[in-house]
Amino acid sequence: MEEKLESIIPLLNKNLKIIQRADYFNFSIDSLLISEFLNITKNTKNILDLGTGNAAIPLFLSKKTSASIYGIEIQKVSYDLAIKNININNLNQQIYIINDDMKNYLHYFKHGSFDIVVSNPPFFKFNGNKALLNDLNQLTIARHEIKITLEELIKIAYDLLKDRGYFYLVHRADRLSDILNILRKYKLEAKNIKFCYTTSKKNAKIILIEAIKNGRTGLNILPPLIINKDNGEYSDEVLDMFK
Template identity: 60%
Template sequence: MNDENRFETVIDLLQKDMKIIQRADHFSFSIDSLLVAEFATITRATKKIVDLGTGNGVIPLFLSKRTDSKIYGIEIQKISSELAKRNVELNKLGDQIEIINDDMKNWETHFKRGSIDLVVTNPPFFKFHGEEKQLNDLDQLSLARHEITINLDSLLATSASLLKDKGYFVMVHRVDRLIDIIETMKKYKIEPKRIQFCYTKIEKEGKILLIEGVKNGNSGLRVLPPLIAHNENGDYSETVLKMFK
């Protein structure tokens, strides 16, 4: 067995009739990726989608079940981007999904300004203050969890540059970053339009949020009903089980 392959597993991707290769030493997909892929607004006008920080390509895989649009996944880490490419091939989606191994800040190398209908992202959640104790022992996991190569400001700047006028931006993030998120979206003229708070159980505090904005959109924010991931017995809620299908 190849030394690298000892970290890999191939699993069924929920009930989506797809499979995904994951590595134990790299960031694996979580329910956050499913939630943001299901939350995104996709219309008949949606022709081009970009997933910023695609990891092993799970969000494009999920999105492919909702649309025939062209989907691009940008990933800075080479091993993760290679995994994403293999996952696209494994699921025979090479005609629809393209994986780009590059820093998202180099977007001009790959796209024209204002050419994308939807930008979606599950970015690093945690601010990095230069303290090594914040970081995971594995550099690749630190990059996935902490704002080292990209922060909220540069993420929104990139998204705004990519999006067409009235294009959609969709992100999953932590509730404790909400004020930063809204301020930064408005800084780059992405008007927050929908927000949904996610809870592991109904009696727990919300830690995750889904937020959608429209580039140069009119003001007016809708707060959707809360999304509860698990029932009291620990099973997935009916809402989440419907997403699985």
């Protein structure tokens, strides 16, 4: 029954395939945007994706680097899909996924183990009103801060990053104030922010943030990204990311 819900699709034009399930959280353009936003150098050796889902971000990153890429995913079905995705793309010598609550990170890694930590986390705070949650529990966990709060995730990122390591986050623009306050609390200094707009006529919906552990102050607001043209088609900048 579970396999009937699965589908294999090409992952954009990147010579990758991804298996997804109709009843679980599937990768969105957010995963592509944050993957393209990462600044990976020849000195990048270890990358961690917190809340990796079916491993879309590690798959994208495998096209940019030969570094070892790790992911932690709490939901067993998403973890199983991630393992399948790694295998069908022959990436099991580069990408390694753990099925556990990311709060148990010290069971697997030492402090300061990673050059880069990245996350596309649950976007929505849970205020106790269950009427606002998704009907499917697995979608609730992926979209709402039920299993992990933003502050808990950022603290984990700080603990696992090397000194001067980079933390990358994709999130909702309306959470920016919260994010910046928490980043500074945990000595992750925001260095670059890019606002992403669905169209040029709408307010920013998504933000991409680069922060450095124990970094100096000084924030750059990068040129905006317009995701769609007015006719609904992807913008040229986004289409370039698909290649």
